[in-house]
Amino acid sequence: MENLLSIFSVVFLSQVFRMFTPYFFGAIGGAYSERGGVINIAIEGFLISSAFSFAVVNIFTGSIILSFIIAMLVNAVLSILFAIFTVKLKTDHIVTGVGFNLLIAGLADFLIAYFFKTSSNTPRFEEIPTIEVLSFLPFLSDPLIIVAFATVPLSAFVFFKTRFGLRLRSVGENPQAAESLGVKVRFYKIAGVVLCGIITSFGGIWLASYQNTYSQGMTAGRGYIALAAMIIGKWKPVNIFFVCLMFAFFEALEIKLQIIGSFIPSQFIQSLPYIVTILVLIGFIGKTRPPAADGVPY
Amino acid sequence: MIPAIEFKNITKQFGNLKANDNVSFAIRKNSVHCILGENGAGKSTLMKILYGAYQPDSGKLFVDGKQQNFHTPHDAINAGVAMVWQHFMLIDDFSVLENVILGNEPISGIKIDFKTAQKKINDVITKFNLGLNPDDKVEKLSIAEQQKVELLKILYRKPSIIIFDEPTAVLSPVEVDEFFNIITKLKDSGNTIILITHKLREVIQIAERVTVLRQGKKVYEAEATEIDEDILGKEIVGDSSFEIASETKLETDGEKKVAILEKAGLSSGGYSKLNDINLVLRAGEISGICGVEGNGQNEIVDILLQLLSVENGTAELNYSSVSVVPDDRIKKGMISEYTIGENVITRKMGFEIALKAKLKKLSEILIKSYDIRTPDYFTPMGNLSGGNQQKAIVAREIENQSELIIFSHPTRGVDLKSSLFIHDEIIHVRNSGRAVLLVSSDLDELFKLSDRLIVLYNGQTVKEYEPLELKSRLKDAESFTVEVGKLMVGAGIE
Ligand SMILES: Nc1ncnc2c1ncn2[C@@H]1O[C@H](COP(=O)(O)OP(=O)(O)OP(=O)(O)O)[C@@H](O)[C@H]1O
Ligand SMILES: [Mg+2]
Numbered sequence: 001m002e003n004l005l006s007i008f009s010v011v012f013l014s015q016v017f018r019m020f021t022p023y024f025f026g027a028i029g030g031a032y033s034e035r036g037g038v039i040n041i042a043i044e045g046f047l048i049s050s051a052f053s054f055a056v057v058n059i060f061t062g063s064i065i066l067s068f069i070i071a072m073l074v075n076a077v078l079s080i081l082f083a084i085f086t087v088k089l090k091t092d093h094i095v096t097g098v099g100f101n102l103l104i105a106g107l108a109d110f111l112i113a114y115f116f117k118t119s120s121n122t123p124r125f126e127e128i129p130t131i132e133v134l135s136f137l138p139f140l141s142d143p144l145i146i147v148a149f150a151t152v153p154l155s156a157f158v159f160f161k162t163r164f165g166l167r168l169r170s171v172g173e174n175p176q177a178a179e180s181l182g183v184k185v186r187f188y189k190i191a192g193v194v195l196c197g198i199i200t201s202f203g204g205i206w207l208a209s210y211q212n213t214y215s216q217g218m219t220a221g222r223g224y225i226a227l228a229a230m231i232i233g234k235w236k237p238v239n240i241f242f243v244c245l246m247f248a249f250f251e252a253l254e255i256k257l258q259i260i261g262s263f264i265p266s267q268f269i270q271s272l273p274y275i276v277t278i279l280v281l282i283g284f285i286g287k288t289r290p291p292a293a294d295g296v297p298y
Numbered sequence: 299m300i301p302a303i304e305f306k307n308i309t310k311q312f313g314n315l316k317a318n319d320n321v322s323f324a325i326r327k328n329s330v331h332c333i334l335g336e337n338g339a340g341k342s343t344l345m346k347i348l349y350g351a352y353q354p355d356s357g358k359l360f361v362d363g364k365q366q367n368f369h370t371p372h373d374a375i376n377a378g379v380a381m382v383w384q385h386f387m388l389i390d391d392f393s394v395l396e397n398v399i400l401g402n403e404p405i406s407g408i409k410i411d412f413k414t415a416q417k418k419i420n421d422v423i424t425k426f427n428l429g430l431n432p433d434d435k436v437e438k439l440s441i442a443e444q445q446k447v448e449l450l451k452i453l454y455r456k457p458s459i460i461i462f463d464e465p466t467a468v469l470s471p472v473e474v475d476e477f478f479n480i481i482t483k484l485k486d487s488g489n490t491i492i493l494i495t496h497k498l499r500e501v502i503q504i505a506e507r508v509t510v511l512r513q514g515k516k517v518y519e520a521e522a523t524e525i526d527e528d529i530l531g532k533e534i535v536g537d538s539s540f541e542i543a544s545e546t547k548l549e550t551d552g553e554k555k556v557a558i559l560e561k562a563g564l565s566s567g568g569y570s571k572l573n574d575i576n577l578v579l580r581a582g583e584i585s586g587i588c589g590v591e592g593n594g595q596n597e598i599v600d601i602l603l604q605l606l607s608v609e610n611g612t613a614e615l616n617y618s619s620v621s622v623v624p625d626d627r628i629k630k631g632m633i634s635e636y637t638i639g640e641n642v643i644t645r646k647m648g649f650e651i652a653l654k655a656k657l658k659k660l661s662e663i664l665i666k667s668y669d670i671r672t673p674d675y676f677t678p679m680g681n682l683s684g685g686n687q688q689k690a691i692v693a694r695e696i697e698n699q700s701e702l703i704i705f706s707h708p709t710r711g712v713d714l715k716s717s718l719f720i721h722d723e724i725i726h727v728r729n730s731g732r733a734v735l736l737v738s739s740d741l742d743e744l745f746k747l748s749d750r751l752i753v754l755y756n757g758q759t760v761k762e763y764e765p766l767e768l769k770s771r772l773k774d775a776e777s778f779t780v781e782v783g784k785l786m787v788g789a790g791i792e
Contacts, residue, residue, distance in 0.1 A: 163403045163410055170389055170400050177387035180351070181401030181451075182372035292391065 025203030026226025036192025044223025050204030055214035079197025121215030172291035337685025563610030586748030634680030
């Protein structure tokens, strides 16, 4: 029991927030896309592309700022491509997403071999430094965690209080109605997808940064879990925040229990987030309703 | 004077079907102009062209004397045109306020100025007496209330040219009068108004000029002073004449009671509540429910469909099968992307193989016998004209041979001739010994078809006219209309 309590330490909390960050950026990014009616399962791919480009630029230039910006740009370009397919050419969102995921993962594997003559991981590089003045706060001194925290109220504000958000939601709910009022449907759909790509890049950058390397398969399906978190969070920023925190908590707990050894089988802990997910999906914890025209090409 | 709008040789084709065929006419500034025509005549198509939602294949469009090529509604809105669509353009998940301001949001700083919006909207609601709450979610509103939200959207925007595509189809007579008051006010303040309706009485009441379309062509144009209902009726259908079947009403109760609701009540679940519903549906009888929409009609229908169950009192449902023509055809009655045949087969219970030949046969029967106008068999239902969608749904439900058939606004948006046809069919259904429940806001329709009439107000059945009584009361239809009208709004209830 003592063992069990000891896990709730500062170190444990930092671990939770470490897990939390990529989930959160993926999930909140996904919400921008889906609020505009584009289902984006390419989030997994977007995590890979940003983690990879951050790592490569960092290794070659040593500049964190430059690698950060390039990673964002890479994701912006990829998501514009994704938007051209899904919004302009009206391809099926899921099929396009699967295509992007396979393509990006494959490309990253290829480029790793090409640049570094290895198939597993890149050389190590410097991580994003923490903010000095905040270093007394163990996990809040990481810039990207601060960004994550700020993104919650900011996104809620954007979705529900701004013109952009109202119009974005309107094209996800009923594009015909939005168009009949003069709303430029395509513009908002594309904007949602591109914002998704850029926001998701923070998650990928974070993954690479705190592990000081890019390794093959490091995203480990986090993009899909992020999507689940978005759905359970009902496409609402505050809910998404807490759902991601819950996922991260259980994941950190599982790792911890494996280390210290415990009478609770770690597989049980490991499955808790998924049990919660299933409970939510079958309607035990309130109904979830996606944007009415989510996934419908327009 | 330069006309507000001028159509010059507008043609629009879908496949082989010419929805608009070389249409030319003008609409005077600051007038109320009615456009008439059968289902599928091309009225909505022409209006969508004017609103930039469709582009004509050929022809020109002038607005205020200037030639315009509207590529999107955005362009038309900028030129001062607004439109209330035949099928509502509302976002169910949004509040009334959000629906109204969308595309035209007042901004303060980087934020929507909700306070100003709220105030502006409340002013319009009060001024025009719309009785809406800006914070209500649209999905909780009745169809008539949703119509008012559409109206509110227009009034909030202050356009100069306003298109109303069959706005009165969903309104009760009292509401139509209120709506026409608003139209008059709008005209007095300088607007140009285009109104589409199938109800000739309304045309006589409000139009200054009329244009009739038939099979895509303009066939008639006249000033209000030159028209009456007869002339219009003939121009609309062309040469083909039609007969009105003799109506026979029952004088005695139908024998078998297929459904009995006794003191039925419902306090949650539905959006409005039921508190004292007494209703007996009998085989071989048409029971009409009349009332202003939103007084419990939908809840009664949902109880009969077993989508809701009563919480107080009893509901005894003795039928083995039930069909329904729902009040909201787009949301509850059809799958827009499916063809007629697919919509029929989807409705059938049990295992069916949807072979193309079979689908064609299924739709062929309905298209022929119910005169559904469609470009071809495999046009998705969403691309049919509103009235033709309605006809397809009525046809499908009648053909289903259920023991009880519920008709909720069966002729909503259906032209005169087809309405009469549907009325005949409803009488046939009754004569074949099945039970019919008719819900409508059209008193003429109710009086014509009902063997028994029940008035609904505020979730209560406030009055029931037995067959014999109803028959004798209808001899003086005028005073009976007044009496029922009063009951419907809650007057004269002890
Ligand atoms: N997008 C479309 N694709 C194919 N056919 C269409 C489309 N829109 C309309 N049509 C066809 O054009 C014809 C005219 O339709 P329209 O909606 O203009 O009729 P309407 O006069 O408004 O009839 P109603 O009184 O029933 O509303 C119909 O036969 C309809 O099926
Ligand atoms: Mg129409």
